[in-house]
Amino acid sequence: MAVAGLVVLGTPLPAQAAASGPNVIAPVGTVQAMLVTPKTHGKSADHRSAPFRAKDPTALRTAKAxxxxxxxxxxxxxxVPASASLYNGLNSPGLSAADQGYQPTPPDSTGAVGPTRYLEFVNNLVGVYDKANLNQLSSTDLATFTAVPSGLYTSDPQIQWDPLGNRWFYGAVAFNGNFTNNYLLFGWSKTADPSDLANGWCDLQACRKRDHVQRVRVSLSFRRCGACAEELRRHGGLHAGACEHHRLAR
Incomplete structure (x- = not known):
């Protein structure tokens, strides 16, 4: 198609002769276009937006809510879990870092409560407390309590009260500096009173020369404990003091 005319910058173009030919449509007229510049956008001073007016504003708010x-x-x-509360209002510090010469850290502290006693174990110490008032009844270092050979480090103690057998069970490990002499330590109290740390406990040791014993967990499953003791006896690694082996699997 042929454009009839064009105006630039508001000035009409000079008229030209219309093209002729069989495929050319002759223009029917011309258009004048004026160039305009954009104006600054703004609202008149009296411009106001009409607020939305509901027939029933209260019903509208209720429906939206x-x-x-x-x-x-x-x-x-x-x-929210219930906050912990003190037993009989008792609150007293137990074994401290100063008690074990600030070695080692962390102390691997653990404890267990029985009918009349509370026992606390850390890497180097054992403490027995009266449950009624938390007075300390006896204490000794863990190496002496477990009767380990000299030059070994004790660690990872565990203690539990057995309400069925009325005995206390403990477990721990001992090792030398390069882990070539390692012991699994475990035992139980001879009576329900654990206060006699020198003579009131059966102490057993399983020596593992090559394998590093990492930690021990005390279980109150006597069937499993007895099987464990039998396995240790077959390998010649179970050593007992004044206690007989079969008492472990009672």
Whole structure:
């Protein structure tokens, strides 16, 4: 198609002769276009937006609140655990870092409560306390309590009260500096009273020369404990003091 006319910068173009030919449509007229420049956008001083007016504003607010609650249901409340409380109001410090010469750290502290006694074990120490008032009844170092050979380090003690057998069970490990002489230590109290740390316990040791014993966990499953003791006896690694082997698997 042929354009009839064009105006640039507001000035009409000079008229030209219309093209002729079998495929050319002759123009029917001309258009004048004026160049305009953009104006600064703004509102007149008297411009005001009419507020939305509901027939029933209260009903509208209620409907919006209902829709919001259905779309975003309230988060379920998380139950808050009950805060810990003191037993009979007792609160007393136990074995401290100073008690074991600030060695080692962390102390691997653990404890267990029986009917009348509380026992606390750390890497280097054992303490027996009266449950009624937390007075310390006896204490000794863990190496002496477990009767390990000299030059070994004790670590990772565990202690439990057995309410069925009325005995205390403990477990620990001992090793030398390069882990070539390692012991699994375990035993139990001869009576329900653990206070006599020198003569009131059966102490057993399983020596492992090559394998490093990392840690021990005390279990109150006597069937498993007895099988463990039998396995140690077959390998010649079980050593007992004044206690007989079969008492472990009673």
């Amino acid at each position: 209902r829709a919001q609650a259905q779309h975003f249901p309230p988060a379920p409340s998380t139950p």
